[in-house]
Amino acid sequence: MLRLLSIEIQKIKLNKAAKVITAVYFLLIIAIALIASIEFNFAQVNFRIADQGFFNFPFIWHFNTYVAGILKLFLAIIIVSMMSNEYSYRTLKQNLIDGMSKKEFITSKFLTVLMFAAISTVFVFLVSLILGFFFSDHTELAVVFRDMEYLLAYFIKLVGFFSFCLFLGIFVKRSAFALGFLVIWQIIEGIIYGVLKWQLFKGTEIAEKIINFFPLESMADLIKEPVTRLGGVQTLANQVGEEFNKDxxxxxxxxxxxxxWTTIFIYGSYAILKRRDL
Known part of the structure; x- marks a missing residue:
């Protein structure tokens, strides 16, 4: 396992674009802290995001994992280009000639997926912990470490999404086309939901239940949007006659x-590679 992972790490080190994109991704997460500390002035009223409760424990775990999840496309580009380079530079064929089996090759890629997901999760945990202790109104340990399941959900979300990107990278071979297919698939899920919601099961919740089994939608459902969970937003909604009953x-x-879905994508990647003439 370590040998396979070390091979992939070496490939990433030699890829300048991968290093730049990875740095940008983590810098954007750090930017959350910078934005939080900025004080805005609107109509002579001072406003700071951190004072609105976004970085209070335990809400910060929900908020930061949701925001970081939006940025996952940056690392997805690395996963897709990583596979594209294997075909472009013929390193895949060379690895197989050198004695690596196709199963070991897919395993090495999946280990890379796990590595990126784990590093990102740990990074979000540390940034959230620092922000929370700096801005939160409550820093008791019982409060700090409540709702930690959002970090688990974030990790699984990244593993699932990156596995999908790995599958597309192997299936399509070209990074631009693979990313394009990813966007197209998102649109397809939206169209299917629209047909189910407004044509086949109009006036029911069946469409929501069905679409939740689709890959991208199920990944999105792991961490629901957190803003309407804030007490201030809930109070404002009640004042205008609205109510949020979301779980x-x-x-x-x-x-x-x-x-x-992660299992399907990894096995599908191996099945394609196993049958493809390289």
């Missing part, structure tokens, strides 16, 4: 769905 918890069945 913001991480659901075990959503985790299971994403893990099943």
């Amino acid at each position: 913001y918890n991480v659901q075990w069945y959503t985790i299971l769905i994403v893990l099943i």
Whole structure:
């Protein structure tokens, strides 16, 4: 395992674009802290994001994992280009000639997926912990480490999404086309949902239940948007006659769905590689 991972790490080190994109990704997460400390002035009213409760424990775990999840496309570019380079530079064929089996090759790529997901999760944890202790109104340990399941959901979300990108990279071979297919698939899921919602199951919640089994939607469902969970937003909504009854918890069945898709993508990647003439 370590040998396979070390080979992939060496490839990433030699890829300047991968190093730049990775740096940008982590810098954008750090930028959350910088934005939090900025004080805005609107109509002579001072406003600072950190004072609105976004970085209070335990809400910060929900908020930061959601925001960081939006930025996952940066690392997805690395995963896709990583596979594209294997074909372009013929390193895949060379690895197989040198004695690496196709199963070991897919394993090495999946280990890279796990590595990126784990590093990102640890990084989000550390940034959130620092921000929380700096800005949160409550820093008791019982409060600080509540709702940590959002970090688990974030890790699984990244593993699932990167596995999908790995599958597309192997299936399409070209990074631009693979990323394009990713966007197209998002649109396809939206169209399917629209047909289910407004044509086949109009006036029911069946469409929502069906679409939740689709890959990208199930990954999105792992961490629901957190803004409407804030007390101030809830109060404002009640004042205008609106009410948010959303369940913001991480659901075990959503985790299971994403893990099943992850398995399908990894096995599908191996099946394609096994049958393809290199």
